[in-house]
Structure formats: C-alpha cells, structure tokens
Amino acid sequence: MKQIAFEQFKINVHKKTGINLNQYKEKQMKRRLTSLMTKRGFSTFDEYWQALQKDKDLYREFLDRITINVSEFFRNPQRWDILENRIIPNLIKQKRDNLKVWSAACSTGEEAYSLVMLLNKFFSLDKVNVLATDVDETVLKEAKKGKYSQEKVKEVNKDRIKKYFEIEDKLYQVNNQVRKRVTFKKHNLLEDKYESNFDLILCRNVMIYFTEEAKKNLYRNFYNALSPGGVLFVGSTEQIFDANRIGFNSIETFFYQK
Ligand SMILES: C[S@@+](CC[C@H](N)C(=O)[O-])C[C@H]1O[C@@H](n2cnc3c(N)ncnc32)[C@H](O)[C@@H]1O
Known part of the structure; x- marks a missing residue:
C-alpha cells in the first residue's frame, strides 16, 4: 500500500x-x-x-x-585551479576567440558567476557568455539577483571580491557587468533538449542523485552537446567510470574531454 x-x-x-x-x-x-x-x-x-x-x-x-540546491562560489577550489591553469588554457589553444560555456544545474548561480570571473582572466568581459540552467525556477530567480551571504563567497580571493562585488549590509552583490554575462534559463537535464557546440560544460553535484540509467543518458547527451575537444567538468564524487566507452578521454580527475 x-x-x-x-x-x-x-x-x-x-x-x-x-x-x-x-x-x-x-x-x-x-x-x-x-x-x-x-x-x-x-x-x-x-x-x-x-x-x-x-x-x-x-x-x-x-x-x-x-x-537540493546548496552551492557556493568556486566550490572545491583545487578543481577550479586545474580549470584555470590547465583546462581553459588548453581550450584556448584549440579555439582562440571565445568559449561557449554551460553551467548545468546551476542552482542559485554561484558556479555561473565564478565561471565569468575566471574567464575574465583570459578574455575581456564583453567576450564572456555563460549559459546557466536549472530545473527549479525559484533558484533561477535568486540566481538572477546575484546577492549572497559571506559564507557563499568564502573561496573568492580578495582581488576578485574587490573587482566583481558590491558589499552592502554584509551581503555580496555580484556587479552588473558580471551579471550581464550570464543567461539563466529553465532546463530539465532529464527531459529537455540540449544545445550544442559547447567548449566547456560544468555539471556538478547533481548527478549523484540520479539513477545509473539516467546518468548514462546524461553522459551521452553531454557528449553530443560538446564540440570536438570540448570538456565536461563534473562534481567531486561524480567520476565517470566508463568514460572511454562513451568517447571521453579522462584528462584530469573530474574532467572529461570529447
Ligand atoms: C547541489 S545543486 C548544484 C549546484 C552547483 N552545480 C554546484 O555544484 O554548486 C543541485 C541543483 O540541481 C538541480 N537539479 C535537480 N534535478 C535537476 C534536473 N533534472 N535538471 C536540471 N537541474 C536539476 C537542483 O534544482 C539544484 O539547484
């Protein structure tokens, strides 16, 4: 019953x-x-x-x-260091102008804004565009506001805090220039169509909740959504064990290249 x-x-x-x-x-x-x-x-x-x-x-x-929509800026910072120092420079070598980037299951937007800040090291802000999607419309509304408690920005270094945030009443507001670079959209990873030709996709801390079968479909969809040479960056408990069979090369722990 x-x-x-x-x-x-x-x-x-x-x-x-x-x-x-x-x-x-x-x-x-x-x-x-x-x-x-x-x-x-x-x-x-x-x-x-x-x-x-x-x-x-x-x-x-x-x-x-x-x-389950907890998030924070630069979550698991050592992984973001690898993204900054190895993955992005390599992607730029393959494709110099700009990169097509997707933060999938973005929750309240911390990951998408972190990406803008990181990409701004390599490109001027007007060349940076990040697509950020989630199935939950309420978190997307929060994401668009871009206002966070101190706890959420604890991994953001001082220079970036100074450059990209306005601080008021202990809240950290992502500035307009950064917010303009992110397009937030509702998207269900398990049911909706995926865009294509991405150079970099982040999908972190959501796949752990999915069944094995759902995950397999997801990996296939991400593979198809990437351009050749493009990279999928997953969460720290979300390694893909049969990555080769899908066609991915595991280039660093938690990073898979098409
Ligand atoms: C723990 S958060 C991850 C946020 C961010 N990626 C990070 O790692 O900090 C998980 C997010 O996945 C979203 N989510 C759950 N199921 C989803 C689905 N089927 N399609 C898209 N997003 C989904 C939730 O709404 C939630 O915001």
Whole structure:
C-alpha cells in the first residue's frame, strides 16, 4: 500500500513539476521525503500531497528537498585551479576567440558567476557568455539577483571580491557587468533538449542523485552537446567510470574531454 501511494505521489510530482522522480535514486529520495513529511505531521504520501496543493510554504519546502540546491562560489577550489591553469588554457589553444560555456544545474548561480570571473582572466568581459540552467525556477530567480551571504563567497580571493562585488549590509552583490554575462534559463537535464557546440560544460553535484540509467543518458547527451575537444567538468564524487566507452578521454580527475 505504502509503495503504491509513493508511486502515485511520483506521478503527481511529475505532472506538476516536470521532475520525474523515477530517474532519481529511489531509496535516498524516499528517505528524504519521508523524513520531511513526518516532520510536518503527515503519515501518508496521499495526505502530504493534498496539503502540498494548498500550502505554498509547504510546497516550496518540498521542492527544496527534492532539488537540493546548496552551492557556493568556486566550490572545491583545487578543481577550479586545474580549470584555470590547465583546462581553459588548453581550450584556448584549440579555439582562440571565445568559449561557449554551460553551467548545468546551476542552482542559485554561484558556479555561473565564478565561471565569468575566471574567464575574465583570459578574455575581456564583453567576450564572456555563460549559459546557466536549472530545473527549479525559484533558484533561477535568486540566481538572477546575484546577492549572497559571506559564507557563499568564502573561496573568492580578495582581488576578485574587490573587482566583481558590491558589499552592502554584509551581503555580496555580484556587479552588473558580471551579471550581464550570464543567461539563466529553465532546463530539465532529464527531459529537455540540449544545445550544442559547447567548449566547456560544468555539471556538478547533481548527478549523484540520479539513477545509473539516467546518468548514462546524461553522459551521452553531454557528449553530443560538446564540440570536438570540448570538456565536461563534473562534481567531486561524480567520476565517470566508463568514460572511454562513451568517447571521453579522462584528462584530469573530474574532467572529461570529447
Ligand atoms: C547541489 S545543486 C548544484 C549546484 C552547483 N552545480 C554546484 O555544484 O554548486 C543541485 C541543483 O540541481 C538541480 N537539479 C535537480 N534535478 C535537476 C534536473 N533534472 N535538471 C536540471 N537541474 C536539476 C537542483 O534544482 C539544484 O539547484
């Protein structure tokens, strides 16, 4: 009975949000949702679903729980050093003018803005364009605002803080020049079409939540979305074990080249 209720819950969620929970690791997702539902005083997924229809805050909390959108600037800084010192210079050698870059599952935008700051070391800002996408419209709204707590910018060096942020009431606002370089769009990695000819794609800290099958499709889609020589940069627990079979070369840990 419980499983049937969860199956129906997943169908409802898919219809309402476009997010197909069957493509997320079931045990983990069910545990996350059951603990939230119980915390809010519901004992069945039916009851919980009915309540979600009526209560906006409850619904927002539920969406946050399924999308898990924590992020920060230059998350895992050693990886960003490799991106800056090895990957980007090599991409520039292949293609000198400018790079087509995508921050997939960008959450509240920290990763996309970090990319602009990093690319500005190699190109003037007017040549830098980053596409940043997420399935969750609420995080995209926050991303466009570009305002962050100190905790989120702790890995940003002093020069970059000075150059790219305005600080007010302990909040760090990404300046207009940087914000203009990012295009935020809604995109579901598991259902929507991908653009093509990217030189660099970042998809970090989301694939861990997907089933093996969903991940395989994702890798294939990213492969097709890259230009020859283009690079996919994944999160620090998201190594691709059969990268060669897809056609990728593992050029550094967590970096895969087409
Ligand atoms: C933990 S955040 C990662 C943010 C950033 N990439 C980073 O590494 O700091 C995961 C993001 O994936 C998004 N997400 C979850 N499922 C998705 C899907 N099917 N398509 C696109 N984005 C998705 C969530 O909304 C969330 O904002």
